[in-house]
Amino acid sequence: MQRDALLTQDELDFIQTMQHNPQLNVRDATSSLLVNGGSQIRDLLTRLAAHEQVTLQATFENQQMTFPLQLVEDEFHALHLRLGVPSIYEDGPKVRPWRLVLDEPVALENARGHPGPMRVHEVSFKGVLLEVRNKTKPPRHFALWFSPSGYERIALRGTFEKETENGLYAYQLNQDAKDETERLRQFILQQHRLTHPALHQ
Structure with a gap:
């Protein structure tokens, strides 16, 4: 050369x-x-x-x-x-965000990765349905981490909405960071693909 x-x-x-x-x-x-x-x-x-x-x-x-x-x-x-990344809704008596029902509840974690008493049963891009263990009173607001198995953890910020008939607590999500919202939407889209494989082929 x-x-x-x-x-x-x-x-x-x-x-x-x-x-x-x-x-x-x-x-x-x-x-x-x-x-x-x-x-x-x-x-x-x-x-x-x-x-x-x-x-x-x-x-x-x-x-x-x-x-x-x-x-x-x-x-x-x-x-x-x-x-x-899409927002997924389901029709019913009223249109609402599609909810992913988790096979096993996932504990919300603090910033250090330690699980607390709150467990996620259902999640959408707009809200979560939580169980609160150890007879802990549900907080008005929370800022914790959602760590589903096999996925990078996602920061969630929620505001209490209501207690359901079966003793779970509904929270509306109000994410601060746009990238955290996108990561949550991406996670929900991936789970929607697994739940409805024919649609995503």
């Missing part, structure tokens, strides 16, 4: 390997959205997404999924529309 070459042979080989690696060239089909229908529709959606909350809604059986359309900028400063 010439003395004044910009790259060594090893560096060139590495770049070529990266370029031809099929795993690195696969796009995430769930996060990108191709909009057909002309530039006027695309421009309108882009303007709306830049200034307002725009969603895409799908209805199936007794459930609804609402996907936020987000305007993202790539490394070349080009703007693209991307589907966000």
